[in-house]
Amino acid sequence: MTEQEILEAAIAEYGGEIQKLVTIEELSELQKAIVKQIRYPGDYKRVIDIAEEMADVWVMLKQLTLIYGVGDEVERWKQKKLKRLLDQVTTPIIPKSAL
Numbered sequence: 831m832t833e834q835e836i837l838e839a840a841i842a843e844y845g846g847e848i849q850k851l852v853t854i855e856e857l858s859e860l861q862k863a864i865v866k867q868i869r870y871p872g873d874y875k876r877v878i879d880i881a882e883e884m885a886d887v888w889v890m891l892k893q894l895t896l897i898y899g900v901g902d903e904v905e906r907w908k909q910k911k912l913k914r915l916l917d918q919v920t921t922p923i924i925p926k927s928a929l
């Protein structure tokens with residue numbers, strides 16, 4: 831099965847509404863993993879935990895994209911947000927002319 835087919839099979843098996851809830855659950859797990867890593871910075875296992883939860887969230891976000899049928903829209907927003915971020919990180923906070 832392709833990645834797309836696996837995601838579609840999960841939606842068909844569990845239903846879109848449940849998968850929306852699972853997405854929220856996985857986002858919460860990622861939040862918790864990040865908090866734990868900050869609280870215990872010397873424990874490398876916490877970083878691995880974050881990677882696992884990021885993978886869970888990624889899988890669920892891909893399913894949400896299919897459930898809502900917004901793949902093209904997400905890509906457009908992603909490009910727009912990346913452009914804005916680029917502008918933010920390359921534009922001086924204090925213009926050189928003010929110095």
Ligand SMILES: [Mg+2]
Nearest residue numbers: 856859883886
């Ligand atoms: Mg998880």
